[in-house]
Amino acid sequence: MSLSLSPTNAISAVPAENSKIAPIIHLAAVGKRFGKNQVLANIDLDVHHSEVVCLIGPSGSGKSTLLRCMAFLEEYDDGEIHIEGRLLGWEIDDRGHRKHAGRNRLNEARRNLGIVFQQFNLWPHMTALGNVTEALVRVRRLPRQEAEKKAMKALDKVGLSEKAKEYPARLSGGQQQRVAIARALAMEPKIMLFDEPTSALDPELVGEVLAVMKQLAQEGMTMVVVTHEMGFAAQVADSVVFLDQGSVVTRGTPNEVFRDTQHPRLRQFLQNYLDRNAFWNTTPELEN
């Protein structure tokens, strides 16, 4: 990943030949306000094919909002977001003013995005299979049989083909989130966006969801993950972005961000995390 704020300083975890190719997600000077409250300011971020980027930061830092902007679930006010070269959500008219892109254009730009939410957002009145099949039938217009075959494949991938006929209420949180991942995967997206996918889960159930995500990353899926799971970020991410108060504070490989950081705010954030997760009498200290 390379952030183009200051190109000389940009740290890229992607092989050099890859970064010459246009990024699959390109954010330039993105800003977002809720009323007078500036929640994102001047965000530059490139994500390349097969890259896994983790967004970390304290609550209220804007990381979820940033991710939601990437799917245009939130309208960004400034800057541009391009998905595979297509401007997301906005259209520039002849006079250079921007206006909402129509539904079709928005869906076109979103076509290769899959998104997974903190609260799963499954449709509770449909079975696991029904949830995964729905968009295949209604959006992709596949015949039902073919759609169900595809849906079963996706459920199998997250290890839940046996639960296909169950309603979400009868599944554990971890299983529900895996169904939600299958629902997104069935549409064969090129990019998966995860918005705190394990934050609503019992600690015991976090592992099974992370395992599925890890597998996806290994298969070369391009992923942007908002997470509080520093272990996951350290093990899986190609690059980690630390946000605070709506701005990118630092970015780099997990090693650079978690070990060598000199940013006081980031050090404080990580120390808090370590203190919170401390066990026995030993509080792990950050290396100097």
Added chain:
Amino acid sequence: MTFDLSIITANAGAIWNAFLVTIYTWLAGSVLGLMAGLLIAALMLFGGRPLQLLLRVFIELVRGTPFLVILFLVYYGGPSFGLRLGAMTAGVLCIAFYSSVYFAEIFRSGFAAVPRGQLEAGECLGLGRLQLLWRVQLPQMLVLILPAIVNMLTILCKETAVLSIITVPELTAVLTGIGTRTFTFIETLLVLCIAYLLLIEITSRAGRWLEHRVGIYLQR
């Protein structure tokens, strides 16, 4: 005091017809009211601000008017606006009109009860607004609002008694008519009560059964 049910058996045919009229005005009015209510709720949800405001005013106005007054306005006041309706038609339309605003409020609360996130998920998968309404919002909200709908139906069932005022030959009109003609108030009123009780008991039982059926996905 005498208690003579023979007066009931002697008028069984007329009472049965009145029973059917009550069911007809009740169900026809309710179905129309439900459709109108859904339309109002959908317009409030998807329409612009001015339309929302207009419908809000309409709802408050109708809710603030007693059913009897609406009935008088339409049946007796209607002709001066060129609106000439038979008693039965006027009765059905008034029930529909009166109930539509209550149903609209019930539907509105139902729409609001389906979490936004479920719509966002659908939106990201490329589902359109109407598809989401039809496939995600309606099926869930119908389950959520079923108890409120059934409750409203039972109220409307008893509200049809008011139609006796505009000469609709329904249960209350016919039975109180028999009662005053033959001085058998106790017998006729008893039958009247049992008839309404029967209708309402059937309705609420059907409602509970349906609630259980359609809410099956909520069971753990």
